[in-house]
Amino acid sequence: MSLSEPQAEPIGIALASLASGRIGIPPAAGKSIAEAASVCLDERGHSSPTEMAVYGDYEMSANIDWIPPSDQAKRWWNDDQYATEHGAYCIAALIVEQYGLEIVERSKKKTGFDFWLGPKDAQGALFQDLTRLEVSGVRDGNRAEIESRVKQKINQTKVSDGVLPAVIVVVEFGGPIAKMVERCKR
């Protein structure tokens, strides 16, 4: 199970669609991270729709459709680091969907939640035959910073044996731009 390239370009990413939830994302959590992403895009001076370049193992352009955040939302997400991290989860989840996988499970880990990708009709036991989604967010950086985050994520998951397949997505909100790398395809 790995990513498959979308047929059409640019791919459409509607943040509000996450509010209906996904197999592994409850609607409230989906709405919340979509709001975080909109706060990040708004803070970087973008307006909807926003064009985003996706590069890495797959090169594609995307159009992000989003609703400007309310003042209340901006205040709630005023911790930049927290908002960037959660906004990146949202963008990453919606990008990988375009490539045929969806967040189907979550688990707790030291730095928050761990997301696991699978096909929409995943039926197996918990975490069986799934792919980990490793996400990192940069509020305002450059390609060098994105590359450094990707390298960091690869190193975190790089081990000599028994590796789990993973998709690494680093989202930068200034461009915006995203890099997606697949490691250890099934």
Next chain:
Amino acid sequence: MQKVNELHHKAMALADLAEDAKRAGRTDEYIELTREALRHESEAAWMIAGELSLEPSRSVLFRSAATLAIESGDIRVAEQLIAAALAGNPPSEIAEELRDLLEDVYFHRHLKVRGVTLGHGDFQMTLEGKAVGFGIARSEVFVQRVKDFETLLYRTAERRLGREFREAGRRKKGLAQSLELYISVPRAASFAVTLKLGKNTQLQLPGMDDFSADTMTALLDGITMINDGNLVALKEAIPDESYRNNFIGLVERLSPDGNDIRTVGFTAGSDQEERIVALSTPKKELRARMRKVTQKPKHETEAVPVEIQGILLEADAKRQKEGIIEVVDSTGTAHKIAVPRGMMSDIVKPMFEEDVVVVGIRRGDRLDLQSIDLAESERGTD
């Protein structure tokens, strides 16, 4: 397996609610919900504990439960869950994450004071990281932090006494004597010492029984606010900008580098009322977060972030509102940088004539300091 799925999904839903409560500052609710999530997640994990080949399900569930146990303060439970996970055949990257969690468990265990009675106003400082062994630590990482902590303590005391921020000059003799800091023999934990405050008999504020202990409480409150990223609360607690800049700068210096020192922990209070504060956000990350909050809006186009490395040659704290430093880079160019009040004496001056990295904001000809640190070459590996 259906029952395992149900328990896990319930646990994650509760963890979401716990996260919301935490962000809203409802700490008791956060702990309660996290414990409830732990109950579900650990039940799910133990249900498949005997199925050693069911990986990564088995180890991921145990890791997830152990994380919830650490978050809810059930350290012994976390230790048991991690041990159970590692006793199976976890995929190597999950095993690594479990070992990281185990280090957290050990650090929390070391923060629990054993065999030592902390008096009112005493506290324990514990370091953990690569530069720390069992009962031994590289001197510079320890000594610098004790000094910075002592400075933070006196600054907090002066602020609580309503004194104007002292940009230069020594601290008043009476205060220095009454808040004298004593250090115990180090203990073999990660690396732990008890720091004891001299009991103050003269300095009393109305309604406060023990000035030293209350100063310590105010200090730990401030560190907790920075730790939580709650700068609104910090601004309320320390309204004076000089004191606030100074506090943030010193907490940044105390913070771990993320490698040699990964966590700096403080334990204060008695058995009945123990308080643990752990600084675990790496210094660079903490600085970036502080900068974001304190800098002007990003739409201010003329404000350009600047990073300069060079020798700090000149420090001038004579001006009332700000000091000026000069950093000469490798090309010989001298950069004049304005230092906000509160940062010169304790943060900048100790680095005089050292190779430093300065981060600032340039607006036209003016360059304002945001943070300063020793360059890697000057710092050894910390």
